[in-house]
Structure formats: C-alpha cells, structure tokens
Amino acid sequence: MAFQPGDHLWKKGGRLSGKIYDHHIIYKGRHATGHAIIENSFRAGRVVQKTLSDEQLKPYELYERPGNADRCLSRAEAALAECRKYSLIFYNCETFANDCLHGHGGSFQVRRATGHVALLTSVSSAAATSAAVGLVTTQHVVINVPDKGAFGVWAYLGYTHPVVKKIVVSHPLGIAAASGAACGCCIWSCFALFGRDPRKRRRHG
Structure with a gap:
C-alpha cells in the first residue's frame, strides 16, 4: 500500500515477536533519501522526526487515514517544535498519533x-x-x-x-x-x- 502524508501507521514493536507493545507513527512523505516520519519516541523521550528506508518502513501498516491530512501534519509539526515529552501512560506514541489525527489523544494499548x-x-x-x-x-x-x-x-x-x-x-x-x-x-x-x-x-x- 502506498502511504499518504498524514497517515497514521503502526507496527508490532519490542521483543518476544512484538507481543509487548505496538509502535505508532505519522507518515510525513517521501523524499530523496527515504521516508520522513514523525513519532513520539520512547528512546528519545520526546517527539522527533526521522527518515526511514524502504526496508525500515516495510513492517508498518496503515492504522488510520486522516480526514484532513494538512491539519494532522500541522499538529505533528507543532508537537515536534514544542519537543513534547514522552509519557508511557499519558502521552505515548499512540496517544501522539491519535492527537495528530483527531485533536485529542488516547491509547488503546493503555486501556x-x-x-x-x-x-x-x-x-x-x-x-x-x-x-x-x-x-x-x-x-x-x-x-x-x-x-x-x-x-x-x-x-x-x-x-x-x-x-x-x-x-x-x-x-x-x-x-x-x-x-x-x-x-x-x-x-x-x-x-x-x-x-x-x-x-x-x-x-x-
């Protein structure tokens, strides 16, 4: 599937065949060196932007496509500029992605x-x-x-x-x-x- 800017993507994450948690990101778009994504990173402890290769992007699946991609990306860019901090319970990667799409967060994994x-x-x-x-x-x-x-x-x-x-x-x-x-x-x-x-x-x- 060809991803579009603003798409909310997910993949199985962690050890034990990905049974510990799922990882969620916002797809920003393709450029010359790969695929730009914005995520709330547990390792970095904040919202960051990364570039993924085709191979790195391959495990991801479409979770949800936004009704307004520009607004979704605008929220993601704002969180990136603010260096929003990671919180496992209150602001994890899934909460961040849902916040970008809908304007309010929430994590199915936490619930x-x-x-x-x-x-x-x-x-x-x-x-x-x-x-x-x-x-x-x-x-x-x-x-x-x-x-x-x-x-x-x-x-x-x-x-x-x-x-x-x-x-x-x-x-x-x-x-x-x-x-x-x-x-x-x-x-x-x-x-x-x-x-x-x-x-x-x-x-x-």
Whole structure:
C-alpha cells in the first residue's frame, strides 16, 4: 500500500515477536533519501522526526487515514517544535498519533493494559481468598442419640442424650471466592479474545 502524508501507521514493536507493545507513527512523505516520519519516541523521550528506508518502513501498516491530512501534519509539526515529552501512560506514541489525527489523544494499548491489570488483580484476590479460607470447613453440631444404658431400656422408652459431632461442610466465603475467580477468568479470557483493536489488520503473505 502506498502511504499518504498524514497517515497514521503502526507496527508490532519490542521483543518476544512484538507481543509487548505496538509502535505508532505519522507518515510525513517521501523524499530523496527515504521516508520522513514523525513519532513520539520512547528512546528519545520526546517527539522527533526521522527518515526511514524502504526496508525500515516495510513492517508498518496503515492504522488510520486522516480526514484532513494538512491539519494532522500541522499538529505533528507543532508537537515536534514544542519537543513534547514522552509519557508511557499519558502521552505515548499512540496517544501522539491519535492527537495528530483527531485533536485529542488516547491509547488503546493503555486501556487494554489497564483492563488486564484490573482483571488480574480481581482474579488474584479472589483466588488468594479462596486458598486462604479453603472450600470446606468443619462445624461442631449437637445431635441427640438414643440412650443405650440399662440394656437399651431407656432407648426403648425414647430417651436420648446429646452428642457433639464434627462434620465437614462447604465454606461459604471460600466457595464464593472460588466462583468469583472462575467468573473473572472467563471474563478475562473474553477480554483477551475479543478486546483487540479492530483497526489492526495485518497483511498476509
């Protein structure tokens, strides 16, 4: 695909086959020595302009095409002139690119990571509670048993005496916590499976 000035591009970044994070840039245009791009760089700690070769640009995909390319580039140039600082949570590469296109930032990666952390915390807390209190507990109950004294005469006459017995019963808190952990795992699985960015469509082949 031929990229156009102002395009928001993305690629898989980082180690572990790009499973850690995605990188986002604004495509500025082609010139004699390569492709000019503007990005919010984690390494540089600010918004910078770079020149990429054809090979370096090859991994990138179109994420979104702006409705107004000139306005998008103008915002990118302004952030570059201001040396806007990088912030992993509040102003990362994706936030920068979205800010250039729409005038307001936002990071799908941060929202997704926050969701994972929240679900992990919830599931871990429920599992820890379940492990701490256990799924079962013992109770002491008093039952009346027939009185076998005097050759069973008292039992025949209906006399009984109390006996304390220990019984095993389910622990309400442990069962509730285990159910919560299982439910949280199901929600977490659905979140991981269906909570993907719909704009990311990789080429095949």
